[in-house]
Amino acid sequence: MSNDLPGLRASHEDRDRVVDVLRVAAGDGRLDAEELDMRLESALSARTLGELAELTADLPIAPAAKGKDVLVVEQHGGKYVREGRWLVPARIELRTQLCRVTFDFSHAVITSDVLRIETDMVHGKLFFAGSPDIVIDTDGLNLTYSKLKLRSKNSAADPRLRIELVGKLLHAKVIERRP
Secondary structure, three states: OOOOOOOOEOOHHHHHHHHHHHHHHHHOOOOOHHHHHHHHHHHHHOOEHHHHHHHHOOOOOOHHHHOOOEEEEEEEOOEEEEOOOOEEOOEEEEEEEOOEEEEEOOOOEEOOOEEEEEEEEEEEEEEEEOOOOEEEEEEEEEEEOOEEEOOOOOOOOOOOEEEEEEEEEEEEEEEEEOO
16 A cells, blocks of 8 residues: 555555454554554545555554464363454364363454364363354364254354364364353
8 A cells, every 4th residue: 555645545445454454453462442443443434545554554564464364272181262352363273182272252353254163172172252143153073972052053144253163073062152
């Protein structure tokens, strides 16, 4: 955008690109919730490329977000928790044994409408917490002596986030908790 003329009118795509940069910056801890809300409102109402450029001038260029497209969780025993304001990647690789894993989406920064979680879980529990507009699809799971405690896949007509859970569970549980 820096090579474009600042007075040119912004498109929907230009605004969406800036919104993504702002959400990533918030997930990295560069913006607090109040500042994120203020900048998002300004981005969505921006008329020119110059107005959009001002909103991201003090932030690093987007490639920092590319490194966070995959979250790898490899753990033997104990707990792994993601909660609060965290950036949800496009994909999570979950390889655990004797471990309790919690993903809380209540305050997460969600930049994609689909999250693919590839699981290889042995003797563990996987908890999902969040709002009712999240749908969990378990069609790709291979269960061996395992249990699912989930709400209906179709509980949200237009989900904010669709979680595709694939892979295998051995002596494990997947539990969904909603407020």
